[in-house]
Each structure stands twice: as structure tokens, then as C-alpha cells.
Amino acid sequence: MKTEVYSWRVSTELKTGLEREARRRKISLSAALDLAAHEWLKKGGAEDDAVEQRRLHAAAAKAIGTIEGHPDDAENAREIVRQRYGR
Numbered sequence: 001m002k003t004e005v006y007s008w009r010v011s012t013e014l015k016t017g018l019e020r021e022a023r024r025r026k027i028s029l030s031a032a033l034d035l036a037a038h039e040w041l042k043k044g045g046a047e048d049d050a051v052e053q054r055r056l057h058a059a060a061a062k063a064i065g066t067i068e069g070h071p072d073d074a075e076n077a078r079e080i081v082r083q084r085y086g087r
Helices: 012-025 029-061 077-086
Strands: none
Touching (some): 012 029
């Protein structure tokens, strides 16, 4: 159910083009604008999310399986912790 209102000014050429496309598709101008907005968000959002996920994975990969940046320490974590508590 639509509850929000949004309005903006467009050029005469853009409005004419939108109305013509809505008539061609035999849908209302409102439905054409909804369709355009949904497609634009779907296209742009997926690309941005993928880029962000790659950035997060790269950052996390630097620390996964390491203790203080030493890759082989992860395998010996139990012994390292015992040594530190023993001091």
C-alpha cells in the first residue's frame, strides 16, 4: 500500500517522454515511475553491495586465523594463552 508522497520538478521534455512511455506500455504515469525507480534501485544497489562486501571481506581476511598478526600463532593459540597466563 502506498502511503508516501514525493514530488519534484522535471523538464518538459522529460515529462513528455515519461508520459509517452507510460502510454506505450499502457500503464499509468505513476506505475511507470514506480517501475523505473524499482529497476534503478535494484541495479544500483546490487553493485554497491557487492563492492562493499568485497571491501569487508578483504579487511576481515587480514585478521582471520591470526593472533596479533602472526599466521602460525592461530594453530598454537592454546599454548600461547597458557604461557601468557603462566607469567
